[in-house]
Amino acid sequence: MTAKKGKLFLTIIYEIKLKVNQVILWVSIKLGLVSSILIVPYQGFSNQKELYLAGRVIRDNRVKKSTPTDRIWQNIDKMFRRFNTVVIPHVQVKALFAGQEFFTKTNEEGYFEFKVAIDASKISGSRWQNVELYLVDQIIKGQGYVTAIGKVVIPKGTLDFGVISDIDDTVVPTGAMRLTEMLKTTFAKNAYTRVPFAGVSALYKALEKGRDGLESNPFFYVSSSPWNLYDFLIELLEVHAIPKGPLMLRDIGLSRTELIAGSHEAHKLEQIRKILLFYPHLSFLLFGDSGQDDPEIYLQIVKEFPGRILKVFIRDIHASRHEFVKRKSKEMAQYGIEMQLVEDTLAATRIAIENGWILPDGLEDVAVEKAINENATE
Incomplete structure (x- = not known):
């Protein structure tokens, strides 16, 4: 099938989808559903x-x-x-x-x-x-x-930096590299039984407070999860006392031009660009994981926005991705930015303290919370 015929086919299928949606809405209203x-x-x-x-x-x-x-x-x-x-x-x-x-x-x-x-x-x-x-x-x-x-x-006060974070396998384990595990986790658990990585709440709170101890640094969560999960993810952040911030998810349904609207990479790049352009005078820390394409995506952002990214943190979730992250780290180093592969929240906290992004007492807060979280899951 040629590209032109492929686009025409998708357009026809999408128009059929819209008609089906109209029928479903009409019937649902008529039947009192x-x-x-x-x-x-x-x-x-x-x-x-x-x-x-x-x-x-x-x-x-x-x-x-x-x-x-x-x-x-x-x-x-x-x-x-x-x-x-x-x-x-x-x-x-x-x-x-x-x-x-x-x-x-x-x-x-x-x-x-x-x-x-x-x-x-x-x-x-x-x-x-x-x-x-x-x-x-x-x-x-x-x-x-x-x-x-x-x-x-509306970010106010003295802003040290902003934080842009992924969610799946960065804030909370998802098993995105294993489809069956991901589906089981998504559908069978809720905001209470899906437990974030140990110490994430304390680390993100420390980053929100930054250098002056005031909760002013803005958070943005960019994820490829569908908008259908929006209320669930908001509830997850609230239940586990993780700093709130706008969630930028995606519509994964059929579009006129794509079988699945918006690829993982294209969606995240578009949303991160939107944030950086919205706050042109603010620098950012980026948090992601090694499971999918975050290192590649963040490398592209560093290239496009020189001087805007302070550091990239990549949570290490699988040894098979070490070589991939290492390659991207070397490329990013050419632009003067370090991509740090971190094992856990304590490692990320130490780096943040060394760079003066959070107060030193943040390390104890993260260590205590991490121990409590790990004991609770044993």
Whole structure:
């Protein structure tokens, strides 16, 4: 099949998918299977002049928060609900922020984005600000008001640096190199039973505080996990007291041009570029793992943004990847940046202290938490 025919084929298949989605929505409404609509806002971010907030409008699948006592079948049921999505396309969403109104429409997959001009100097209070969201259009009878509160971070104060971190096999073990293990972990566990790597919370808290001990350094989590897992990952960060920050996930469904929309590498590069361009005067630490393409992705970022990356931390998750990381480290060294392969959070903490990025007492905090975490899993 030629490239032209391949693109035409994907376009046809994608249009069929959209028609199927329309039919599913129409039938679901007619049969009363859509009893309420949900606006799902994704945590956004702002600089001094522009605000970015995305989200999705879907049927309310009534996914309740997890508890420590949830059984495997309950975890599987929640995951099924997350992926059994009925999207609401082409509807208008209103945002209210700092006394201003903004409007946008969901796309054919139910996603919406706000990219709006603001004056952050006039906004007081916490670095996390609320954005009120309202669904303008009537979708079902007796719909009532459909509202949500979006959260946007506006970094304030003396910023030492920002942190961009992967999640899978960087913050929490996933087994991404072993498909069966990854599927079992994803569907059978919840935010309480999926335990992060020992000491991650203390390390990331220390980085958030930075050199002055104030929680001001912003965090961004860039992952190739699908948006369907957004609420689960937010809950995971909250349960394990890991600094919150915008999650930048991806839509893994069929698109007009790709069988799986957005490759792992392309998605992460696009999102990291977006962050670096949004904060042009801020340097960053990058955290990833050796399991997939993080070393290659971060090398490309170092090339594109000279002087913007302080250091790259790669969690060592498998010996088979040592040679690959070593090669990428040598290439990165040519640009004056070190890619450090680290065994655990203590190793990363020591390096951060040596470079003056966190306070010395952070080492004890990480060591204590790491010991507690490891004892709890024995």
